[in-house]
Amino acid sequence: MNPYLDIIIRSATVYFFMVIALRVFGKKELSQLNTADVILILLISNSVQNAMVGNDSSLYGGLIAATVLFGINFILKKIMFKYQKINSFFIDKPEILIHNGTLEFKTLSRLNITSEELREAMREHGVEHFKDVKLSMLEIDGNISIITGNINLKQSLYKRKKKVKKTIL
Structure with a gap:
């Protein structure tokens, strides 16, 4: 098999595995990362890197893997925008x-x-x-x-790491 086609197939497989794994573990886990979560993300990224590029540690191998990941992500977002059922599978409801x-x-x-x-x-x-x-x-x-329920109180949306305040009166 062509080594670059192998990287494409491996990268796509890892991408879909990660999407499904994140979907299973839930949205709460993405918002409130603690030290153990950050370490887990770093270790996962290191472990799947070899799964994507195999023995090819060349610049081209890495660029092909990154291009495949960006491409799949772009296409998936377009599909999710167009098809509500697919969108509801990947994106939870409030x-x-x-x-x-x-x-x-x-x-x-x-x-x-x-x-x-x-x-x-x-x-x-x-x-x-x-x-x-x-x-x-x-x-x-x-x-x-x-x-x-108090109209005199300010309502704000708080995001960790970056505060975004939206005031409604």
Whole structure:
């Protein structure tokens, strides 16, 4: 087999494996990375590098693997935009965590979100009590957004590592 065709097939296989693995482990894991998660990502990238290029450690081999990954990602995003069923397989829907002050225990349990994680998100949004939360959602990017019923309070969306504040009055 052509060594570059082998790299293309290997790279595509690794890409789809990683997409499915990330889909299985869930969106919460992507948003809140701790030290162990960063180490895992680094080790995974190192382990799959050999699986993609095999014995070819040349510049061309690496460029071909990177080009295949970018190409697949580009095509997959176009397909997801066009076909809703494929999009819904790869992208989760937002999940309601608190509705009108009432915690959705089944959802929290299924998503493995602890009460401390939820309280942390509430503190980040300036909310002290569950009863003050009109709506809390686990967004598709893994962040928790909180809307209060008090129109005098500011509503913000907090992202780890980079704060993005959106004020609604």
